[in-house]
Amino acid sequence: MIAIILIGLAAGCASALMFVSVVSGAPVSLLLSLLAPLPLMVTALSWGPLSATIGGIAAASAFGAIFGLRFCLAFAVAVALPAWWLGHLALLGRPTAAAETDNSTSPTAENLEWYPTGRILLWIAGFAILSSFASWLVFGKDADAIAAALRSGLTKVLSDREGLSPGDIERLADALVTIFRGLSAMLVVTTLTLNLWLAAKISATSGRLRRPWPDLKSTALPPMTLVALCATLAFCFAGGAFSIAAQIMTAALFMAYALVGLAAVHTLTLALKSRAVWLSCTYGILVLLPWTIVLMIAIGLTDAIFGLRQRYLRGKPPPLPAA
Numbered sequence: 001m002i003a004i005i006l007i008g009l010a011a012g013c014a015s016a017l018m019f020v021s022v023v024s025g026a027p028v029s030l031l032l033s034l035l036a037p038l039p040l041m042v043t044a045l046s047w048g049p050l051s052a053t054i055g056g057i058a059a060a061s062a063f064g065a066i067f068g069l070r071f072c073l074a075f076a077v078a079v080a081l082p083a084w085w086l087g088h089l090a091l092l093g094r095p096t097a098a099a100e101t102d103n104s105t106s107p108t109a110e111n112l113e114w115y116p117t118g119r120i121l122l123w124i125a126g127f128a129i130l131s132s133f134a135s136w137l138v139f140g141k142d143a144d145a146i147a148a149a150l151r152s153g154l155t156k157v158l159s160d161r162e163g164l165s166p167g168d169i170e171r172l173a174d175a176l177v178t179i180f181r182g183l184s185a186m187l188v189v190t191t192l193t194l195n196l197w198l199a200a201k202i203s204a205t206s207g208r209l210r211r212p213w214p215d216l217k218s219t220a221l222p223p224m225t226l227v228a229l230c231a232t233l234a235f236c237f238a239g240g241a242f243s244i245a246a247q248i249m250t251a252a253l254f255m256a257y258a259l260v261g262l263a264a265v266h267t268l269t270l271a272l273k274s275r276a277v278w279l280s281c282t283y284g285i286l287v288l289l290p291w292t293i294v295l296m297i298a299i300g301l302t303d304a305i306f307g308l309r310q311r312y313l314r315g316k317p318p319p320l321p322a323a
Helices: 002-024 027-034 038-047 049-067 069-090 097-101 117-139 143-159 166-206 224-235 240-268 275-288 290-306 308-313
Strands: 093-095 112-114
Touching: 002 027, 002 038, 002 049, 002 069, 038 049, 038 069, 038 166, 049 069, 069 117, 069 166, 117 166, 117 240, 166 240, 224 240, 224 290, 240 275, 240 290, 240 308, 275 290, 290 308
Parallel strands: none
Antiparallel strands: 093 112
């Protein structure tokens, strides 16, 4: 028990230092802040969620004592809570139907049904939405104050460019504020997913991962996620606070479907001899041309609606688009 407490405290200190390193202004500090949940996630997957809980509470309390309540809540929502809960869900399993009927065998990792990766991805999207709201606590009192500050800064930058009228500058600044709001949520989905994957890899490499490696190619969001996406899209045009919240939710869900699209690409390329080359090119294009994430979103939505992977694995061709 003492080892679990000490490891949790060490992980909490590491996460807190990585989270606060962004104030130094060094270029590497941004990367460290994005990887802040990693130590607590490794602790949760290797030594259990209790250890991550101890480290997260200790780090958040230290933030509250030094920087105030707003930074305490921001760290708790953006780092500590996702690390603990996602680590808990990744280790959540129940006996399969065959194991329940066979009372002579004790539950093991092989005969347990683990929490679906698609539902974990949906939780990640939810934490991205919460993190966006938590950022308001750090950088401003409300959404209007943050939007006004961003709009003012963008207006000053755009006013230096020739050929833009004041009206064009205002419209372009408003558009960029909306884009930045969505991009922040998409970035959190990406970083949380990457942190969880890295934490699982580290735990598996060290031999301390308490579950088998999941089949990430089969990741699929629950069917009702499409209904939620349609609802948030509709509220994007409502105006006011509902519109801002809906835009953040829509961006987070779109990024979740982009990751489902990547899982579909991994499945659809199984029969290709040059599969490694195709996957390397796909990831390279996404890094060099981030706007191509729209293609992954389209693939993810198409897979959710038409079941591309199921058709492919059954040997049936996907439906052709309408002419």
